[in-house]
Amino acid sequence: MTDQQALLNQITAFETHYHYDAGFLKDMVQHAPGSYDHFQHFQTMARHRELLSTEVFWIAKIASMQQEDCGGCLQLNLNMAREQGLPVAWLSAALDGGSTLPAHLQQVLHYARQVAAQGSVEPELMEAMQQAYSKGQLLELGVAIASAKVYPTIKRALGLTQACQAVTITL
Known part of the structure; x- marks a missing residue:
């Protein structure tokens, strides 16, 4: 072979x-x-996840994938997060805006969305994240968030725009 x-x-x-x-x-x-x-x-x-908890890592990845509007990639990340033990209720909450997530995960969800949107992070949220997470953890979050853009970008470069449109998400 x-x-x-x-x-x-x-x-x-x-x-x-x-x-x-x-x-x-x-x-x-x-x-x-x-x-x-x-x-x-x-x-x-x-x-790569070394400094972040499993739930913080996956909530950030899912928020980033939602921002990129890549249904297939979002579903893949949901499946991977479930495989790593994230409760379906948390994943569902993340997809629905995060209001029922634990407070620290609500913060991560909103932070990841704002970072992925390439705008500025609300100053109060940035301050809260800097107080809750080390510089290394914030850098690891940055890598997790940034990596979400690569997969749909490659698909779009091939003209596979159908692959990067909203799909019915299952949990």
């Missing part, structure tokens, strides 16, 4: 496990293998 075939098999297994269309990754393996080699490093970065 070639290295390329092994990668394609890994992507197919990922698609099957998460019920996610990763055709854009298969295209990258087949048509831009050098880009895929570098993209694997990005994926490691996008999944």
Whole structure:
């Protein structure tokens, strides 16, 4: 089996496990293998969580994906968050604006949305986040939030705009 075939098999297994269309990754393996080699490093970065709690990390990722309006990627992140133990009630609350989330997660949700929107973060919220989280944690949040933009951007570059439109989300 070639290295390329092994990668394609890994992507197919990922698609099957998460019920996610990763055709854009298969295209990258087949048509831009050098880009895929570098993209694997990005994926490691996008999944990196060292300083943040699981729930803070996933609420930030979900808020970012909502901001990017990428239904398929949002569903993938919801599935991954569930797999890592986040309660369905929290995920549902995050999708509905966060009013029933614990206070610290409401803060993270609103912060992640504001950062992802590329505007300024409300000063009171920024101050609260700086008091609640270390500089390292805020940097890790920044990486988690920023990484949400890459997947839909690559899909859109391929003209796969249908893949990045709202879908029916299931929990």
